[in-house]
Structure formats: C-alpha cells, structure tokens
Amino acid sequence: MIFAEPVFRPGGDRFIEMELGDEMSFDLNFRVHSVSRLIRECGPAGIIEIVPELTSIMISYDFERISYADVVAEVTALFHAVGSLDGLELDSRIFYLPIRYFDPWTRECYDDYCAKIAPKERDPELVARLNGLADLAQLARVHSGTDYWVAALGFYPGLVSLMPLDPRCRLTAPKYDPPRTWTYKGTIGIGGALCSIYPDRTPGGYQMIARTPVPIWDPAQRLAAFAESLALFRPGDRVRFIPASAEEYDHVAAQVEAGTYLHNVAEYQRFSIGNYHRWLGTIDETVRF
Amino acid sequence: MLEVIDGGLRTTVQDMGRRGGQALGIPPSGAQDGFALRIANVLVGNPPGGPLVVRDDPGAAGLEMTLGRLKLRALEDHVLALTGADTGATVDGEAVPCWSSFVLREGQTLACGLAQSGARAYLAVHGGIDVPLYRGSRATHVSGGFGGLEGRPLAKDDRLPVGAPTASVADLAGRRLRPDLVPAYAPPMRVRTVAGPEEHHFTADSVEAFYATAWKLNPKADRTGMRFIGPELSFKPGRPHYLIEDAGADPSNIVIDPGAPVGTVQVPSGVEPIVLCVDSPSIGGYARIAIVITTDMARVGQVRPFEETRFVRISHEDAVVALTAQEALIADPDIII
Numbered sequence: 001m002i003f004a005e006p007v008f009r010p011g012g013d014r015f016i017e018m019e020l021g022d023e024m025s026f027d028l029n030f031r032v033h034s035v036s037r038l039i040r041e042c043g044p045a046g047i048i049e050i051v052p053e054l055t056s057i058m059i060s061y062d063f064e065r066i067s068y069a070d071v072v073a074e075v076t077a078l079f080h081a082v083g084s085l086d087g088l089e090l091d092s093r094i095f096y097l098p099i100r101y102f103d104p105w106t107r108e109c110y111d112d113y114c115a116k117i118a119p120k121e122r123d124p125e126l127v128a129r130l131n132g133l134a135d136l137a138q139l140a141r142v143h144s145g146t147d148y149w150v151a152a153l154g155f156y157p158g159l160v161s162l163m164p165l166d167p168r169c170r171l172t173a174p175k176y177d178p179p180r181t182w183t184y185k186g187t188i189g190i191g192g193a194l195c196s197i198y199p200d201r202t203p204g205g206y207q208m209i210a211r212t213p214v215p216i217w218d219p220a221q222r223l224a225a226f227a228e229s230l231a232l233f234r235p236g237d238r239v240r241f242i243p244a245s246a247e248e249y250d251h252v253a254a255q256v257e258a259g260t261y262l263h264n265v266a267e268y269q270r271f272s273i274g275n276y277h278r279w280l281g282t283i284d285e286t287v288r289f
Numbered sequence: 290m291l292e293v294i295d296g297g298l299r300t301t302v303q304d305m306g307r308r309g310g311q312a313l314g315i316p317p318s319g320a321q322d323g324f325a326l327r328i329a330n331v332l333v334g335n336p337p338g339g340p341l342v343v344r345d346d347p348g349a350a351g352l353e354m355t356l357g358r359l360k361l362r363a364l365e366d367h368v369l370a371l372t373g374a375d376t377g378a379t380v381d382g383e384a385v386p387c388w389s390s391f392v393l394r395e396g397q398t399l400a401c402g403l404a405q406s407g408a409r410a411y412l413a414v415h416g417g418i419d420v421p422l423y424r425g426s427r428a429t430h431v432s433g434g435f436g437g438l439e440g441r442p443l444a445k446d447d448r449l450p451v452g453a454p455t456a457s458v459a460d461l462a463g464r465r466l467r468p469d470l471v472p473a474y475a476p477p478m479r480v481r482t483v484a485g486p487e488e489h490h491f492t493a494d495s496v497e498a499f500y501a502t503a504w505k506l507n508p509k510a511d512r513t514g515m516r517f518i519g520p521e522l523s524f525k526p527g528r529p530h531y532l533i534e535d536a537g538a539d540p541s542n543i544v545i546d547p548g549a550p551v552g553t554v555q556v557p558s559g560v561e562p563i564v565l566c567v568d569s570p571s572i573g574g575y576a577r578i579a580i581v582i583t584t585d586m587a588r589v590g591q592v593r594p595f596e597e598t599r600f601v602r603i604s605h606e607d608a609v610v611a612l613t614a615q616e617a618l619i620a621d622p623d624i625i626i
Contacts, residue, residue, distance in 0.1 A: 013605065063609050230313065230315070
C-alpha cells in the first residue's frame with residue numbers, strides 16, 4: 001500500500017528511514033523521487049545525504065546541527081507539499097541498450113552454477129514457464145516490449161533496479177537460492193518483479209536471460225557517457241532494450257573495447273505521470289505481446 | 290615517500306570515507322575502526338576528519354591493516370603512529386609502542402607482526418598518505434576498484450606518496466594517547482545497538498535471543514559485511530499477501546529494498562545476522578533487527594574470526610549522547626600526553 005502519512009524509523013544515530021509505502025509500484029516510486037527532489041531543493045540545513053530507494057528514502061543528518069525530531073517535522077511538511085502526482089512532469093532520458101537474449105555467456109555461468117553449486121532449471125525456461133509464456137521468443141518479445149523505469153541504484157556500485165512501465169510486460173521470478181558466486185558483467189536478470197543489469201562481475205541471484213556489451217558503470221570514466229558520473233543512469237531515467245544479433249553484439253562490444261562507443265540516449269524526453277495514467281486506462285493489462 | 294616491502298595480509302589506504310555516493314550505490318568505505326584511525330592522525334598532527342558519513346570531512350588518509358604483517362621502508366624521515374590492534378611492530382628490530390607517535394628515519398624499516406588481539410591496525414603518517422582524491426576521499430573500495438592506491442590493496446614495491454609536513458619531527462614524535470583511553474579488544478566484544486526498523490517482524494523470543502547470545506564471528510567476514518554464528522531467529526506469522534507476491538515467501542525478505550546504512554544488522558532467512566560495514570552498498574533487502582550505533586562500529590571492526598560479540602540495546606537518545614561524547618573527546622587536546 002501507499003501510506004497517507006510517511007512512517008519514520010530511526011536508522012541508528014545518523015540516519016532516518018522515511019517509508020512512503022510497502023508495495024512494488026511505479027506510483028509509489030515516483031512519489032519517492034518527487035519527495036526526494038523537494039528535500040534536496042528545500043530541505044533544512046543539517047541534512048547531508050538523501051538516498052531515494054524503491055519505496056523509501058534514506059536521509060542522513062548531522063546530529064550536531066539538527067535533531068531527529070526536527071528532521072521528521074521538516075520532511076513531513078515537504079511530503080505533504082508534493083500533493084497529487086497527476087500534474088507532475090520530470091526530465092527522463094531514454095537509453096537504448098542492445099542486448100543479446102539467451103546468450104552463451106549467461107548459459108556458461110548457469111552451467112558453472114549447476115556443476116559447482118546446485119542443479120536447477122535453465123533461467124530463461126524458468127521465467128517463461130512461471131509467467132505463462134509460450135516460448136523463449138515470446139519471453140524476448142515481452143521483455144523488450146516496454147520502457148523500464150530506473151527506480152533505484154544500489155546493492156552494488158551502479159547496479160540499477162528497473163521497473164517495466166507497461167504492465168503487459170511485467171515478469172516475475174524467484175531469486176537463485178543459494179545465490180551465484182559470480183555473474184558476467186552486463187548480464188540482464190529478473191528477480192522478484194524487477195529487472196536489473198549487472199554493472200560488473202559480481203555475485204548475484206537474479207534469473208539471467210540476456211547480456212549487453214554496453215557498460216553502465218565505469219569507475220575509470222573512459223567512455224564519453226561517463227564524463228560526469230561513474231553511473232550511466234540517474235533515478236527517473238528510462239531504459240529500452242533492443243534485441244541484438246550475435247554480429248550486432250560483437251560489433252558494439254568491439255566499439256566499447258576501442259573506447260569509441262557512443263551510448264544511444266534521447267536527452268530531450270520528459271515524463272508526464274498524468275499522461276502515463278491516462279494511457280494505462282486505455283490498455284488491456286491482461287494481454288501479453 | 291614510503292616503500293612497501295610486504296603488503297601484509299591485506300592493507301589498504303583509508304580515511305573517514307566518501308560522502309554523497311550512496312544514491313549511486315557507492316558505499317562510504319573508510320576505516321572500519323574510525324576511532325583508531327582518527328586517533329592515529331591526531332597523534333601525528335593530521336586532521337582526523339569527521340565520523341563516517343556525518344561530516345563531509347575525510348581527514349588525512351592512513352593505512353588499514355587486517356591482522357598486520359605490513360613492512361615499510363622510509364625513503365625520507367617521517368613521523369608515524371600505530372593504533373588499533375597491537376601487531377608488536379618494530380623499527381629496525383626495536384619495538385615501538387602502539388597508540389604513540391615515533392620517527393621512522395630515512396632507510397629504516399617498520400615491520401608489523403600479527404595482531405594478538407583486535408583485528409585491524411592503523412598507521413598514520415604526518416602529512417597523510419597523498420594518493421589522489423576520488424570523489425572527495427582517498428578511501429579504497431577494493432571490489433569497486435577505485436580510491437586509495439589504484440583501487441587495490443598494497444603490494445611489494447608500491448610507493449606511497451606522503452603529503453608535505455607542516456610541523457617539525459621533534460614536535461610530533463613521542464606523543465601518546467592517555468593510557469585510560471586505549472581500548473581493550475578483549476572478547477566478548479560489547480556492541481551497542483538501537484532497535485532496527487523491522488524488529489517487530491521477529492518473535493519476542495528471537496529478539497530476546499539476539500540480545501542474550503554471545504555471537505561468534507563467521508571467518509568469511511570482510512569490510513562489506515560481518516556475519517555472526519548463533520541461534521536461528523524466527524519471524525512472526527501473518528506475512529501480508531502483497532509482500533509474498535513482490536518479495537517472495539521468505540519472511541526475512543522485505544524487498545521492497547529499504548536503505549541499509551552502515552551498521553545495519555540484517556538477518557537473511559533468520560540465519561546468521563550480518564552487520565553491514567563500510568564497503569556495503571546503500572540498499573539491503575532483509576529484515577533489519579538492529580542498527581549498530583556510529584561509535585561502536587569501531588568495535589565491530591576489531592572482532593576476530595570466531596570471537597564472541599554481544600549486542601546491547603540502548604535508546605536512540607543514548608546513541609546520540611555516545612556520539613557527542615566521542616566527538617568531544619577527539620577534539621580535546623588533553624587526550625594526547
């Protein structure tokens with residue numbers, strides 16, 4: 001549910017967790033980002049860092065400059081100042097990412113897991129079966145049929161949590177249990193109701209269905225897209241996955257390797273939540289692509 | 290300049306961490322035992338920086354050794370101080386005391402042994418380790434590959450640049466911390482916490498068990514998280530349906546992914562509580578039974594594998610009192626004699 005009043009929980013002596021709800025929904029996450037932006041712009045002195053998450057906002061503060069009670073009072077007022085979402089618009093870039101579905105690398109990672117940790121059903125087959133899809137072709141069609149909303153960054157530097165904006169493309173999957181000890185950089189995975197891109201070679205638990213050659217995180221800031229930030233995405237951006245052939249994948253990978261790759265991004269886009277809600281009212285959410 | 294002869298078990302450049310990266314998933318990093326590093330810096334006349342995350346002040350960078358074994362040679366005269374776990378360090382074979390400043394002359398070798406109590410030792414040098422700032426800090430984040438010296442632990446033949454001196458060697462050598470302030474790292478380590486946001490998800494018996502148990506540190510602990518071995522904790526029945534749909538049937542999984550600041554104690558599946566440490570990312574995902582108070586993360590950083598730790602719950606107000614008292618102490622010139 002989405003709370004009418006925020007719930008505050010002290011996170012030790014220097015953090016406050018401000019919970020705005022406890023469901024996985026776009027509206028809730030949009031409110032999280034709207035309230036976060038307002039706190040960043042007009043919050044009281046003494047607030048240090050504001051971390052928007054899927055359903056909550058983590059706020060760190062300087063205990064010598066502002067008390068816990070004052071932080072709560074000030075940000076509650078800002079929460080109410082946001083009001084109805086339907087009139088809100090915000091800048092939202094769209095990134096187009098080539099991805100190769102059912103690629104050999106995630107298959108190799110899966111085989112390694114089965115051999116060394118525990119046998120399990122293949123990830124794409126599992127996701128297709130649990131979501132009532134006819135075959136892997138439909139899985140690729142459904143998965144690439146929507147814009148994704150960058151709901152949060154975290155867990156690991158640069159890791160993104162993506163929510164599908166088209167409810168007809170919603171996919172859910174359980175996580176690996178026990179988790180994998182490694183995952184290829186650029187792996188596209190599904191866990192719970194979220195999609196994620198692995199920014200680097202890391203442990204992981206999401207079901208792997210594809211891989212992208214395009215980096216989304218670069219501490220060395222080598223490619224042009226990372227000139228201002230190590231992370232490609234900001235919360236509130238959107239991502240569109242473009243199915244790529246093996247040849248197309250290799251072509252992009254070579255450009256990345258040579259340092260000449262230009263990220264494909266539309267910078268002129270704005271997102272209107274009123275328009276989005278109106279559009280949702282016109283579609284049949286039960287139909288799959 | 291200092292030359293590394295042996296990087297030891299794992300030694301990294303650390304300060305009091307970087308701020309402002311958590312919205313990108315960049316952890317603060319910095320010293321696991323911030324108290325020890327800050328005192329080391331005070332002893333050699335460096336800025337100690339602020340408590341982790343709270344201040345945008347990383348202070349001077351020093352070295353964090355896990356269990357010790359670091360060996361360094363001075364390429365010019367330097368004033369150093371060792372704090373934290375006592376590694377029985379020597380300069381050219383002669384013992385140097387912990388929690389005191391001393392001079393390492395050009396050509397002399399500092400050799401640290403293995404810590405006998407405590408898990409991490411800190412070395413500060415007057416002027417600070419002068420590696421480039423990365424997003425406002427010199428702290429190393431090894432798995433991210435950034436900060437510190439090339440984003441990695443120290444290795445043989447590394448050269449560590451040192452900032453320009455602002456005081457004379459004679460003025461800075463031989464200073465020591467008031468002996469009553471030197472922490473003892475004797476188990477069981479007592480670590481104070483405040484109630485976590487999901488404490489009410491656990492059964493009353495499990496909350497009691499959490500505070501009654503002498504938890505043993507799992508040896509796989511690192512700067513990202515420390516797992517503690519002990520009884521299994523259980524959750525109250527009655528998990529809401531929407532949570533099962535979104536986050537799965539495991540009652541510890543609140544994903545929904547709330548914030549997980551440094552100090553958060555998560556309990557995945559009720560087994561082995563994890564204290565999230567300085568290299569942990571900003572988002573968690575498991576029920577948070579407690580949060581270690583800022584000052585006591587220093588003690589968490591000194592627990593050795595299989596050593597016992599007891600968690601003690603205090604009020605939020607008392608946690609602020611403890612932090613205020615620690616900050617007043619570090620700012621007090623009379624703690625150095």
